[in-house]
Structures are given as C-alpha cells and as structure tokens.
Amino acid sequence: MTILKVRHLTTYRYRRPVGFGEHRMMFRPRDSYDQRLLGSSLRIVPTPQSVRWVHDAFGNAVALARFDSAAEELSFESRIEVEHFPDPVDFQSEDYAKSYPFAYAEDEQPDLAPFIVRNYPDPAGELERWAQRFLRPGQDTPTGRLLMTLTTAIGESFVYNRRTETGTQDPLTTLRLGRGTCRDFALFMIEAVRALGFAARFVSGYLYVPTRDGPRRLGGGSTHAWCQVYIPGAGWVEFDPTNGIIGNRDLVRVAVARLPSQAVPLTGTFRGSPEDELGMSVEVQVTSEDGPGD
Template structure:
C-alpha cells in the first residue's frame, strides 16, 4: 500500500511518475579554485512523494563528497574540490512518485477550524521560532496587510483565511524572476507588488506569523504540465513556497505565486525556518570578483511512462529512506 492514497480524508489523485532534471552551471573568466559547496537537490521522502531514484553528477569531480541531515531533516550533500576550472556544473536527475491532493479540505482540530486559535502546550516549544517575525515592520505594514483578510468582527474559517491570502498574492502581485541572491525585504514586496516566488513566500510567511501562526519556508520544484504559463509561473528553475502548521492537519502547503493550496504540482526538497537555511546550492570560489561570469539554472519536470521503467539510477546518491 502506498502511503497517502488510502486511509486519509483528503481527496487525492495520482499523477504519473515525474522526472526532474536540475542543472546549475557556474562560469568563470579563468580557472579558479573552489571552496566547500552544500547541495540541497534531493527531495524529501514522504507519504505524498516517494523518491524512486536519483543521480548527482558534478564536473569537475569533487575531491570529497559526504551526506548529512541538517537540523530540519533536509538531505544535504557537502563537496570539496582540489582542482581549478573555468566551469563548475551540478547536474541532478530525480525520479519520484507524487500524489497530489485534489481540492484539499484539511481535517483541522475542532479548536482550529476558525481563526483565531492557539497551539497546544506540547507543540509550542517546537513551533515558537516558526511564529517569530524575522523582518522589521516598524509601521506594521505587513501586519495591516495580513489583518485585512480578517472580518471586522467575529471569527473566520482558518482555511478560508489562508486561501484568501494565498490567492490575493497571485491576483494582485506581479511575478518577477530575480537573478540576485537572497530574499527581497517583504516590505519592498508589499509596496511594489513585485517579486519572485521566494519573495512572495516570505511575504506570506511574515503575514501568517503576524497573525500568530507558525510558518516555514519550502524550496523545491514546480510541475507545470505542457509549460502552461496561464496555469503556473515560476517553472524552469527552482521554486519556493511556504507551509503553515494547522492543528489536526500538520504542515500544509501554500504557494502564493500560483495561488495553490495543498501540494498539487509542488515537489518539496527542503524546509526551513529561514530562507537562508534552504538555499538549493551554496558555495564559494577563490579569485577576483571579475572572474565570475555568472550562473545559469535549468530545471525541467516531465511525466514518465507508468510501466515501471525509470530514467535514472541510484549512482552517486544514498538509497531512498523509508519513512
């Protein structure tokens, strides 16, 4: 029995097996030396996404490579290099079985069906840091934006509140692919109504936290059938969204870039309290700043035949973990 398809009150539909190809290439004006690189390309095994196979090919070949779980349970490859090169390439291939939730209605605990609600004493020690605001908001602009989704009086269904916030970003903000590293200040995102997927995720995280709910950042991939831009934006590269902790349902996905509630078309790789803790690839080189000719990221997510064949082997990666 495949977890997540039987014995749940959430309505699910099974997609074909998905294949992800993720290539990141760095180019330099002359051969440079490389420092340690940390790679977070491997998806998290769960009841709704099962990793079947994966490869990780790095050129030039690393001097060493090891694997670890970070503080959030994300799988991280750590590599070192002992040769210089003008090009550094990380090429990852992934095959996984993804079970999306169709029109999700999450089974919330009775006390959490309507906002405001509180978390239990047993959960608060683990959730407290995910409730804390991380960005300055001296004029309470993000707080005011978040509270604009609340009724003037009384309570509101929790799922209705979060869905409205998610879809408002999709409807009223403009997606802008940014090559710059890091995340835009959520106040800038709110004022300009422009940003990348990670910027929208951080804005909604801060809004949710302003309402006293726990939220965390998610990095991964977006599945966009037939590259339909009318359906989704943010494909062709890594993607970002957020999770909110709801009593009775656990961590629930929200993608404000595309107005998605639930895990439909979303492939999780890493979760973290802070976006800086979920960077897909982080490393350094030794040389002049003028040596850096830039980076290119290419991501392609496609369906595979469901005849049991797979596109990738397990070479270079530890075996999938049963959970």
C-alpha cells in the same frame, strides 16, 4: 499517482582556471507519504575530491562537495525521480482550530515557536494591517478560508518577475514594490501569517508545469519556492502564493526551513578575483509520467 522526473543543471563559468571552496547542495527531495524518492543521481564536473551527506537542523538532506582541482567551469547536474501523490486539502483540522483565532496546543507550542516568531521588522505594522484585511471584524473567520484567501490575494495583488540577483527581498519591500519572485512571495506570506499568530515555514523545491492546456503556472524552468502553514489536525499544509496552489499538486518538496537563507539549493565559493567570474546558468526540467492509481 504521478511520477515526476527533475533534471537540474547549474553551471558556473570563469575567465581562467580558479580553485573552489566547499559547495553545499540541497537537491535530494524529502521522502514522505505524498512523495517517494525512486532514484537520484548527482554529477559534478570537475570531479570533487569528496562528497559527503548530512542532515541539517530541519532534517533536510544536504550534500557537501570539496575540490582539489582548478577549472574554468564548474557544473552540478542533479537528476531525481519521485512518485508523487497529490494530496487534496480539505482542512480537516481539530475542532478548536476550524475558526481563527485559535491557540496551538500547549504541548506543540515549544516546537512551533520558532516558526511563529517574525524575523523581519515591521515598525509601523504595515504587513500586519495587510494581513488583517482578510479577517471578519468582530467575528471568527474560518481558518481554511482565511489561508486560501491570503494565498490567492498575493498572486492577484502582486506582479511576478524573475530576478537575477541572489537572495530574497524583505516582506516590506515586496509590499511597497508590489512585485517579486516566488521566493519573495513565499517569504511575504510566511511573515503575513506569522503576524496573525500562525506557524509557517519556507519550502524550496520544484514546480511541474503541465501542458499548455493545463493551468497557468509561474516559476517553472528554475527552482521554486512556497510555504507551509501548520494547522492542528491537518499538519503542515502547502500554500504556493505565486500560483494559488493549495496542497502539494505539481510541487516537489526538497527542503523546509525557518528562513529562505537556510534552504538555498546550491551555495559555494571560488578562489580568484571578482573579475574572474563570468556568470551562472540554471536549467530545470520537470517532466511527468502518469502512473496507476494508488
């Protein structure tokens, strides 16, 4: 067991005092058997008129802030502390799902269907052909090995780069450019495994980067993104194609969604002209404190 502490500071700056519309925050981690929320705080400057919490369609905790004052700077500082239990992945799936291809159980299909449907065009089948390269022609392929190979191949085949523009590039762009961010790689893997008939969803959260003697990690110092694939008997399993991580080690899960646009950590508007906006800065620090075994 490890205790992970996260400080996430986002600051917007403007040329003159501007008004603010509602801001939507997804900073609070999801409680589960493999991570337990020990504490959290949220500091917003200027102080909002109100802050209320809701659960979205996926059960994520969302904070909504409304403002009645103007300012030249708007900042959001979230601090969380979680008890983290690395969950070793041994792919103890149901017998019928140990090899690909397989069909999901009839009673699970209606719930999984939205996460199987592809959401981005692939008119020439480029993405599907890329994913099928990892199948054994004429033979069944071990499900765990297939997903692990796909995860590793993305990290080895594409070049990671940070991008200041908001949003996520579509999977075909990632395939053709051969580069992208963690969000791009997560979406690429989601659409690739969906092309094979798997249920997959997008995950937004944080990445703990160990000391310099630990494994190399990409995507630290900011929010991070990866994906989950549903395997009967094993459930939703974490796959981080950016770093080749299988399972939840070093990953703090905050939100899950069908699409990246549904799990943006912070969104909002301001009232003013485009020239008023000076930019945004994001600082994320994830630190570790080892605890006794559980």
